[in-house]
Amino acid sequence: MLSRVAERVYWMARYVERAENTARMVRAFSLLALDMPKSAQLSWRGLVSVTGHDAEFEAHYQREDERNCVKFLLADADNPGAVLSSLRKARENVRTTRDLVPSEAWEVMNELFLFARDHIDQGITKRGRFEFLSEVIERCQMLTGLLAGSMSHDAAYDFIRLGRNLERADMTTRQVDVGALRLLKREDDETARPYEGLLWTSILRSEGGFQMYRLHVKRRINGPDVVRFLLQDTAFPRAVAHALTEVQAALERLPRNEMPLRLVTQARRHALNADIDELIGEDTLHEFLETLQQDVAELHGANVRTWFQFPENAPAPDVA
Amino acid sequence: MPIDWKHYDSAPFFDELMEGPGQPRPAARAVAEYLATLDDDELQGRKQAADSAILEMGISFTVYSEGENIDRAWPFDIIPRVIPRREWERVAAGLEQRMTALNLLIDDIYNEQRIFRDGVIPRYVLEQSRNFREQCVGIHPPHGVWAHICGSDLVRAGDGQFHVLEDNLRVPSGVSYMLENRQVTKRVLPELFQNSSILPVDEYPAQLFDMLASISPRPQDYPEIAVLTPGIYNSAYFEHSFLAQRMGAELVEGADLMVGDDDCVYMRTIDGPERVDVIYRRIDDAFLDPEAFNPDSLLGVPGLMRAWRKGNVGLANAPGAGVADDKVMYAFIPEVIRYYLDQDPIIPNVPTWLCSDEEHRKYVLEHLDELVVKPANESGGYGMLVGPHATKKQRTEFARLIRKDPRNYIAQPTLDLSVAPTLCGEAIEPRHLDLRPFILQGVRTDVTAGGLTRVAMRKGSLVVNSSQGGGSKDTWIVDEED
Numbered sequence: 001m002l003s004r005v006a007e008r009v010y011w012m013a014r015y016v017e018r019a020e021n022t023a024r025m026v027r028a029f030s031l032l033a034l035d036m037p038k039s040a041q042l043s044w045r046g047l048v049s050v051t052g053h054d055a056e057f058e059a060h061y062q063r064e065d066e067r068n069c070v071k072f073l074l075a076d077a078d079n080p081g082a083v084l085s086s087l088r089k090a091r092e093n094v095r096t097t098r099d100l101v102p103s104e105a106w107e108v109m110n111e112l113f114l115f116a117r118d119h120i121d122q123g124i125t126k127r128g129r130f131e132f133l134s135e136v137i138e139r140c141q142m143l144t145g146l147l148a149g150s151m152s153h154d155a156a157y158d159f160i161r162l163g164r165n166l167e168r169a170d171m172t173t174r175q176v177d178v179g180a181l182r183l184l185k186r187e188d189d190e191t192a193r194p195y196e197g198l199l200w201t202s203i204l205r206s207e208g209g210f211q212m213y214r215l216h217v218k219r220r221i222n223g224p225d226v227v228r229f230l231l232q233d234t235a236f237p238r239a240v241a242h243a244l245t246e247v248q249a250a251l252e253r254l255p256r257n258e259m260p261l262r263l264v265t266q267a268r269r270h271a272l273n274a275d276i277d278e279l280i281g282e283d284t285l286h287e288f289l290e291t292l293q294q295d296v297a298e299l300h301g302a303n304v305r306t307w308f309q310f311p312e313n314a315p316a317p318d319v320a
Numbered sequence: 321m322p323i324d325w326k327h328y329d330s331a332p333f334f335d336e337l338m339e340g341p342g343q344p345r346p347a348a349r350a351v352a353e354y355l356a357t358l359d360d361d362e363l364q365g366r367k368q369a370a371d372s373a374i375l376e377m378g379i380s381f382t383v384y385s386e387g388e389n390i391d392r393a394w395p396f397d398i399i400p401r402v403i404p405r406r407e408w409e410r411v412a413a414g415l416e417q418r419m420t421a422l423n424l425l426i427d428d429i430y431n432e433q434r435i436f437r438d439g440v441i442p443r444y445v446l447e448q449s450r451n452f453r454e455q456c457v458g459i460h461p462p463h464g465v466w467a468h469i470c471g472s473d474l475v476r477a478g479d480g481q482f483h484v485l486e487d488n489l490r491v492p493s494g495v496s497y498m499l500e501n502r503q504v505t506k507r508v509l510p511e512l513f514q515n516s517s518i519l520p521v522d523e524y525p526a527q528l529f530d531m532l533a534s535i536s537p538r539p540q541d542y543p544e545i546a547v548l549t550p551g552i553y554n555s556a557y558f559e560h561s562f563l564a565q566r567m568g569a570e571l572v573e574g575a576d577l578m579v580g581d582d583d584c585v586y587m588r589t590i591d592g593p594e595r596v597d598v599i600y601r602r603i604d605d606a607f608l609d610p611e612a613f614n615p616d617s618l619l620g621v622p623g624l625m626r627a628w629r630k631g632n633v634g635l636a637n638a639p640g641a642g643v644a645d646d647k648v649m650y651a652f653i654p655e656v657i658r659y660y661l662d663q664d665p666i667i668p669n670v671p672t673w674l675c676s677d678e679e680h681r682k683y684v685l686e687h688l689d690e691l692v693v694k695p696a697n698e699s700g701g702y703g704m705l706v707g708p709h710a711t712k713k714q715r716t717e718f719a720r721l722i723r724k725d726p727r728n729y730i731a732q733p734t735l736d737l738s739v740a741p742t743l744c745g746e747a748i749e750p751r752h753l754d755l756r757p758f759i760l761q762g763v764r765t766d767v768t769a770g771g772l773t774r775v776a777m778r779k780g781s782l783v784v785n786s787s788q789g790g791g792s793k794d795t796w797i798v799d800e801e802d
Contacts, residue, residue, distance in 0.1 A: 001590045002572065002576050002587060002588065003576070003588040004575060004588070006590050095552060096552050098561070099561055099564075099565060099571065103378065155590060254590065255590060256590075256591065256592065
């Protein structure tokens with residue numbers, strides 16, 4: 001399999017996953033906003049921090065209000081992580097690998113992008129947002145399901161699985177990080193305290209994990225349990241530990257996998273061995289999550305060096 | 321109302337299917353009679369079936385418009401063009417003869433240059449050629465073949481004879497549409513295939529593969545073959561990907577390939593570098609290798625020419641092959657055939673006047689209102705004068721250009737291209753067409769059974785290009801004996 005093609009399907013999967021996760025996060029937060037009293041101000045700006053694109057936001061916006069933040073996360077062409085930008089790049093990657101993916105996948109991808117592009121204004125308004133985001137999420141799921149169900153589980157599919165789960169692990173650590181930063185600090189804003197349960201519920205919701213948490217954790221929703229569930233649960237698909245297990249399974253099937261495999265084993269061990277109560281108690285959860293994100297970034301770098309780029313590389317395909 | 325061939329009149333042009341109103345040609349009788357049994361609804365139904373088959377099979381071509389690339393469905397007419405087998409065999413022999421002579425010519429140009437020394441072609445023709453590549457001088461590609469894949473454009477003039485209008489020796493395209501047209505016709509008019517013997521066309525990808533394998537530098541091994549495309553934005557990308565799939569070859573872009581220290585070509589794969597034996601390149605010479613040609617090219621592979629010159633990789637077509645398809649060189653091809661093969665050309669050229677020749681020039685200048693004047697080194701119809709449609713001012717301007725630089729111009733008569741019945745909306749009307757057969761040459765020569773028929777869908781138009789409202793038809797070579 002050509003390195004360029006592998007790189008394109010890998011990025012296709014990452015972009016689709018990124019779009020879906022961002023859409024889920026905005027949807028959950030928008031619903032939460034409706035439950036919160038005026039006195040407990042929600043920080044929409046926090047969502048921008050989750051995606052790691054603070055600099056781009058600050059360069060273009062003065063006010064950190066809901067409208068600006070949502071516009072930035074969904075539609076802004078200056079935000080490389082915006083839902084629309086991600087879908088555009090995902091579509092380009094499918095378009096250039098059409099020989100490999102089932103033709104229905106191209107059609108679903110193309111329609112997904114066109115839908116998002118044509119209805120993005122609706123997505124920014126309060127009224128149309130829920131419907132718009134739900135549709136985007138559904139179509140992303142449709143694409144994922146279509147690939148799982150109708151594409152040969154060959155090397156190309158392994159790269160898709162690899163990209164999707166790496167992106168998932170990355171997004172989940174980011175969400176927990178921002179949630180934890182806001183909610184677990186002792187000196188936190190007193191007005192928000194009564195709503196802590198609501199806030200954690202919202203974080204679970206953005207991961208689509210509320211129902212699964214209820215099924216499997218069974219205790220009343222509290223910070224440490226949610227963090228544990230999202231980081232260490234090996235059965236919930238969006239939990240970090242599960243995503244990394246999927247990454248590992250995909251890696252095991254690929255050639256010359258020594259370095260990436262070593263790194264994913266290490267990342268998984270970090271995620272599973274952590275003592276969440278201790279991290280929260282000592283206020284070092286943030287540092288720990290940074291280590292995990294570092295692991296994910298290193299793993300991505302190893303993938304690039306192993307399969308996508310040779311040392312004597314010519315210009316790389318347009319993927320970033 | 322079913323088609324009534326008595327009301328179909330294509331005079332004064334040569335019609336591919338009909339001898340006159342109500343009189344189909346013998347080879348086309350089955351088609352004409354069958355179509356006449358279909359009523360309007362059925363005919364439109366077949367047309368719609370063809371359109372949806374084309375969408376479903378994803379047969380498209382790419383047009384660049386308003387800053388975006390758009391895949392358009394391939395325009396197709398369901399009524400096939402029919403050529404009797406006996407006539408075609410003669411044309412195929414003529415194409416093989418022409419291709420053999422063209423390759424001898426190219427090999428001579430890059431090596432001994434006998435043909436110029438013997439005065440068959442004047443040296444200025446080579447000196448002004450824009451497709452001559454000095455980087456190719458002294459090279460002996462396998463079997464002496466430079467142009468492995470040729471798409472020659474044939475037209476039938478008013479006399480009903482096939483003529484060669486031009487040879488495309490660089491990166492001719494269209495063969496995938498020839499193959500897909502047949503698939504669509506089989507779905508839409510299956511009844512006709514049961515009762516007539518129509519030569520199949522689908523051996524082409526296998527023949528192409530065998531030809532490419534025959535120029536592999538490592539003939540003992542199973543060769544690794546790659547189709548080199550400029551990428552998704554190229555108008556012929558559909559074809560590149562189609563042919564790669566059908567041959568089981570890898571579809572690569574320039575950045576996928578690299579030339580190692582051993583001067584061999586490698587693909588970058590997830591298993592590491594993998595040696596490539598033969599490249600069917602669908603990018604122009606100028607972009608092939610930034611080390612040897614255009615240094616700004618991002619499409620090419622640095623060092624590719626080095627690898628080819630050392631015989632470590634097969635390139636089809638060979639760089640520099642285009643030297644034999646410029647418009648002035650064209651005028652000499654009948655002489656080229658006589659010179660190398662000592663045979664008379666089987667398929668004639670379109671009559672061509674060379675403005676460099678004093679007598680020819682005089683004739684051209686006196687008949688500018690009825691001739692087509694073409695500059696030697698332009699393609700795609702640029703810088704042309706179509707005498708009958710030109711203004712007096714344009715003709716005066718061309719007379720000046722010809723006198724100033726006579727070597728750069730040739731002239732040909734305005735051709736009455738043949739026509740064939742074509743479904744236009746509800747009605748069947750005659751439309752002009754041409755034919756592009758494909759010739760493969762390696763150790764052996766194969767000619768497609770028929771080729772790609774292109775149709776000018778607009779009434780009276782002679783422009784068959786798909787980007788300018790052209791369509792296409794399936795082309796049948798039919799055995800009359802059965």
